[in-house]
Amino acid sequence: MSRTYQPDQEDAPPPPVGATARYQLGERIGVGATGEVFVALDKNLGREVAIKIFRLKGPAARDRFVAEAQVTAQLQHPQVVPVFELGEMEDGTPFLAMKRVEGESLAAWLLRGPSLEQRIGVMQRTCDAMAYAHDRKILHRDLKPENVMVGAYGQVLVMDWGLARPIGQVQGEGLHVERFERSSQRTMEGMIAGTPAYMSPEQAEGRVGELDQRSDVYGLGAILYELLVGAPPFQGEPLTVLEQVKAGKFKRPRQRRPEIPRELEVVVLKAMARRPQQRYGSATEMREDLDAFWARRPLVHLRSTWGERLGKWAFRHRAAVGAGVGVALVAVFLLLGGLWRYAVDVGTARDRALHEADRAKIELGRARLALADALAAQGRYGAAREALEEAAAILTTGSDATAVSLARSFLAQDSPEPISVCKPHGEAAIVAVALAPDGTQVGSLGRDGRLVLSDPLLPPPR
Ligand SMILES: Nc1ncnc2c1ncn2[C@@H]1O[C@H](COP(=O)(O)OP(=O)(O)O)[C@@H](O)[C@H]1O
Ligand SMILES: [Mg+2]
Numbered sequence: 001m002s003r004t005y006q007p008d009q010e011d012a013p014p015p016p017v018g019a020t021a022r023y024q025l026g027e028r029i030g031v032g033a034t035g036e037v038f039v040a041l042d043k044n045l046g047r048e049v050a051i052k053i054f055r056l057k058g059p060a061a062r063d064r065f066v067a068e069a070q071v072t073a074q075l076q077h078p079q080v081v082p083v084f085e086l087g088e089m090e091d092g093t094p095f096l097a098m099k100r101v102e103g104e105s106l107a108a109w110l111l112r113g114p115s116l117e118q119r120i121g122v123m124q125r126t127c128d129a130m131a132y133a134h135d136r137k138i139l140h141r142d143l144k145p146e147n148v149m150v151g152a153y154g155q156v157l158v159m160d161w162g163l164a165r166p167i168g169q170v171q172g173e174g175l176h177v178e179r180f181e182r183s184s185q186r187t188m189e190g191m192i193a194g195t196p197a198y199m200s201p202e203q204a205e206g207r208v209g210e211l212d213q214r215s216d217v218y219g220l221g222a223i224l225y226e227l228l229v230g231a232p233p234f235q236g237e238p239l240t241v242l243e244q245v246k247a248g249k250f251k252r253p254r255q256r257r258p259e260i261p262r263e264l265e266v267v268v269l270k271a272m273a274r275r276p277q278q279r280y281g282s283a284t285e286m287r288e289d290l291d292a293f294w295a296r297r298p299l300v301h302l303r304s305t306w307g308e309r310l311g312k313w314a315f316r317h318r319a320a321v322g323a324g325v326g327v328a329l330v331a332v333f334l335l336l337g338g339l340w341r342y343a344v345d346v347g348t349a350r351d352r353a354l355h356e357a358d359r360a361k362i363e364l365g366r367a368r369l370a371l372a373d374a375l376a377a378q379g380r381y382g383a384a385r386e387a388l389e390e391a392a393a394i395l396t397t398g399s400d401a402t403a404v405s406l407a408r409s410f411l412a413q414d415s416p417e418p419i420s421v422c423k424p425h426g427e428a429a430i431v432a433v434a435l436a437p438d439g440t441q442v443g444s445l446g447r448d449g450r451l452v453l454s455d456p457l458l459p460p461p462r
Helices: 059-074 106-110 116-135 213-229 238-247 262-271 283-294 306-316 323-336 346-377 381-394 398-411
Strands: 023-031 035-042 047-054 083-088 094-098 103-105 148-151 156-158 430-435 442-446 451-454
Touching: 023 047, 047 059, 059 083, 059 094, 103 106, 106 116, 106 148, 106 213, 116 148, 116 156, 116 213, 116 283, 213 262, 213 283, 262 283, 262 346, 346 381, 346 398, 381 398
Parallel strands: none
Antiparallel strands: 023 035, 035 047, 047 094, 083 094, 103 148, 148 156, 430 442, 442 451
């Protein structure tokens, strides 16, 4: 019996199997490791909802499902799916009625090739949802692209709070469902709960008592990884994946796709650091770095070591020092100083210094391009071409490269004057110019008092 059973007419036929008095089940719209999700009609309110039916049986399973319903219901946030009701089917199976999200999982959405801006936007909102949940001391523990939905209007919703637990109370769940999924992308339960390919190393090691919001930060990092690379950080048999997760062994995003912006790789690596202490302290910090990246500001949450500070100094004084020397200085400083405790940061420091060297180079390229532009405007085409070639050697990607190729095709002309010089009024200034609506004639009025009509497709009148 449904908790919200509304008696129909006495002699009405019994409801079909799997139905409830209030909800009429429709097609299945999703399936996960533990539940099946159907679209359903709420007959009381006359609206469509989604009904999740738990597939696992037994009292422990029931407790877990009730916990999922209660946790989700506590989280009231635009990026968390709203829960309407926890009820029971006619046969006693518990179900969860929630808002039907019209959209698709992040995994499916990603296959449609969203822009970098859209992907970053989704990531920022996923971080917001998690910052909110963490403020309420709730861990999700199963963050992955399958459990985030992108709605038809671009809304982002974090779903499937089935493994969610209050921070610090992960131990002693008393539920050991002996199941081992064949896929590393599937949620598992038992001593180790989560999804291997997106699971933090401490989760993979079963150190459940140590889990805190930084374990979810790791999951956010793994999602960002997939959003950038198009594949999860780990692939393969679950047991092999678990070993790799524990060892923190995965290919850096730029090793798989070199066009990924360096700062974003830094964000992924920080979020997915093997030791929680090296990760972002919170989802908010990760969001702040994504914001910084998008606003082209330096990332804010990278720990500033002496090495890094030196790198920055070298960057600020790059005219004198040269970015290359800055990088070398960082290395020399780290070695000579004998400061072994900074050694672990060498990787980050080097990345950062290289990154700053990259920036310095790009600025140089842009300056060369501007110079080429100015020289061309003065008619010094030879010099302009030289400056342009220097710019071209540096600016090889993105809109900078487009600008270079446009400038190149312009300067490649024999006589690169962009507009044929037209002087219908001799040396007298032109007061007004208008193009006929059908485009066949240009009229100009000059200070000489003449109105000249000319055909824009014919050579200019002398
Ligand atoms: N409220 C909803 N609206 C639409 N689709 C949903 C909804 N909830 C879940 N789904 C779909 O069903 C799938 C499985 O749901 P999920 O809660 O992740 O189950 P499980 O706990 O078994 O993994 C999701 O990946 C999603 O595609
Ligand atoms: Mg799921």
